[in-house]
Amino acid sequence: MATGVFFYYQQGERLRDFPQVLGGLLDAPQVFFYDAFYEAKPPSDFDLDPIPLESLYRVHDPQMVARVRALPAYQGALYSASGTVAAAVRIARRELKNAFVFTGYGDHHAGRNFYGGGCYFNGAALAVHELRARFGLRRFAIIDTDAHHGDGTWQLFARDSEVLYICFCPQKSARINFNLNIPTPPGMGNARYLALAERAFAEHVPAFAPELIFWNWGYDGTQGEYGDLGLSPGFHAQMAALIKGLAGKVCGGKLIVILCGGSKRPLARTLIPPIIDMLAAE
Amino acid sequence: MSQLGKRYRCEECGTEILCTKAGEGEPQCCAKDMVLQEPRPLPSSD
Numbered sequence: 001m002a003t004g005v006f007f008y009y010q011q012g013e014r015l016r017d018f019p020q021v022l023g024g025l026l027d028a029p030q031v032f033f034y035d036a037f038y039e040a041k042p043p044s045d046f047d048l049d050p051i052p053l054e055s056l057y058r059v060h061d062p063q064m065v066a067r068v069r070a071l072p073a074y075q076g077a078l079y080s081a082s083g084t085v086a087a088a089v090r091i092a093r094r095e096l097k098n099a100f101v102f103t104g105y106g107d108h109h110a111g112r113n114f115y116g117g118g119c120y121f122n123g124a125a126l127a128v129h130e131l132r133a134r135f136g137l138r139r140f141a142i143i144d145t146d147a148h149h150g151d152g153t154w155q156l157f158a159r160d161s162e163v164l165y166i167c168f169c170p171q172k173s174a175r176i177n178f179n180l181n182i183p184t185p186p187g188m189g190n191a192r193y194l195a196l197a198e199r200a201f202a203e204h205v206p207a208f209a210p211e212l213i214f215w216n217w218g219y220d221g222t223q224g225e226y227g228d229l230g231l232s233p234g235f236h237a238q239m240a241a242l243i244k245g246l247a248g249k250v251c252g253g254k255l256i257v258i259l260c261g262g263s264k265r266p267l268a269r270t271l272i273p274p275i276i277d278m279l280a281a282e
Numbered sequence: 283m284s285q286l287g288k289r290y291r292c293e294e295c296g297t298e299i300l301c302t303k304a305g306e307g308e309p310q311c312c313a314k315d316m317v318l319q320e321p322r323p324l325p326s327s328d
Contacts, residue, residue: 008324010325011325015326018287020304022287026286026302076326104327105326106327
């Protein structure tokens, strides 16, 4: 089965080396590249198309959508969320097994009627509703290892007993329905974080039996980043292996990795290709 | 020189290709150089 890479070209600095730095990864026969966007160009099956407004309204308040549409960030936010939805649709159609979604704006601070922290639309939530509406899938897990609390995702799924949301962040321990907040104190380092995650996954995910896992992956907890948790760069590949293994056990490997926090261009260049490589490996 | 990750289109027959390995040459189709499809970068948070 195949791995999808969803990409839109950005003006910012963080992803300036992409897609060139992916090197031979795109040459692998099981890796498919979907990108956006080209003006006045005939459509192709590998276009990353923007999701329609009606889909946004399933998750976000129309007045909030209207506010975001008036911002300069709108198109970038729309294509960021659209990548996650497009990946989910192709996985549901069994065209892909897993995917990596490049975003320019994050997901998890976008709630029903609020946005912030560089997040305007909640791509994972939009994908959940798309898969429910079009494919009848019901149960999902969202694993959030961005260094900050996902207040938007938390709000959106607090009353949804068919979405397991596990948020690792420095906030205190909390649980509402199937929303779990698991504290990750600053300076905890790789080993403690990974042990904590492994325990949490074993305790909650198999029993929940999700049909697909979303991983809100941020590298802002890496040493020297703006959410520094004392994690080394090597942490992320270890976490990717853990989550890929988890997806393999509980949902046939169906996994979408959504790029969230993290700012440094050299780290993006170092950390992202091995994760895509791992997704594409058998 | 071809560019990895870029799309090229044949203006004769409409064939579109994605460059997955960069090289020295220019991709051709229908005996003509294919046209690079230029993206329009969008805003991001950084």
